[in-house]
Amino acid sequence: EVQLVESGGGLVQPGGSLRLSCAASGFIFNDYAMYWVRQAPGKGLEFVSAINYNGANTYYANSVKGRFTISRDSSKNTLYLQMGSLRAEDMAVYYCARVLGSSWYVDVWGPGITVTVSS
Amino acid sequence: QSVLTQPPSVSAAPGQKVTISCSGSSSNIGDNYVSWYQHLPGTAPKLLIYDNDGRPSGIPDRFSGSKSGSSATLGITGLQTGDEADYYCGTWDRSLSGYVFGTGTKVTVL
Numbered sequence: 001e002v003q004l005v006e007s008g009g010g011l012v013q014p015g016g017s018l019r020l021s022c023a024a025s026g027f028i029f030n031d032y033a034m035y036w037v038r039q040a041p042g043k044g045l046e047f048v049s050a051i052n053y054n055g056a057n058t059y060y061a062n063s064v065k066g067r068f069t070i071s072r073d074s075s076k077n078t079l080y081l082q083m084g085s086l087r088a089e090d091m092a093v094y095y096c097a098r099v100l101g102s103s104w105y106v107d108v109w110g111p112g113i114t115v116t117v118s119s
Numbered sequence: 120q121s122v123l124t125q126p127p128s129v130s131a132a133p134g135q136k137v138t139i140s141c142s143g144s145s146s147n148i149g150d151n152y153v154s155w156y157q158h159l160p161g162t163a164p165k166l167l168i169y170d171n172d173g174r175p176s177g178i179p180d181r182f183s184g185s186k187s188g189s190s191a192t193l194g195i196t197g198l199q200t201g202d203e204a205d206y207y208c209g210t211w212d213r214s215l216s217g218y219v220f221g222t223g224t225k226v227t228v229l
Contacts, residue, residue: 062215105152107175
């Protein structure tokens with residue numbers, strides 16, 4: 001069964017850092033690009049970051065550029081999101097997502113993990 | 120602020136049809152395929168439509184997608200109470216070098 005499971009969320013103070021992980025199973029992790037997508041309370045879905053299948057290319061939303069870093073470890077079948085200089089507006093449920101096709105749509109989503117930014 | 124615009128809400132009675140529009144530009148919808156996602160609160164989003172009009176395995180043919188120029192449309196026929204959810208369009212944006220989601224549409228079954 002194809003599965004994505006996020007971990008590493010929690011409460012962090014403004015200006016702090018947090019690293020999210022996403023454990024992938026049931027498919028060949030190295031064959032797929034991956035996204036992080038978030039949903040802030042009362043808001044819609046927002047693309048955060050993308051990484052291609054081998055980690056050579058990364059992409060970021062303007063709102064997180066320079067503060068967040070996406071990476072992947074093929075030996076652990078794990079996707080990461082290193083988040084720094086966190087702001088109140090970064091508070092959200094963060095989803096790990098598998099990307100498919102030449103149009104890079106999401107075909108599998110993780111259940112999501114909550115990040116709370118508050119003092 | 121999303122670059123893809125959707126109506127905030129649509130509604131219809133059970134068994135009826137609704138359509139949800141998604142308006143973009145030449146750098147996103149006009150340049151790439153569109154996907155649609157269903158999102159129920161507290162759950163992971165679900166892929167409904169990919170590449171404008173493709174349906175993943177397990178998605179009923181009550182759900183359909185189309186694209187024309189820089190706009191796309193999701194149609195839901197035979198509306199059911201279980202269809203009450205938020206729906207998002209999505210595509211890659213060439214100018215932003217990132218994936219973009221629509222503003223989201225809440226479907227209500229009256």
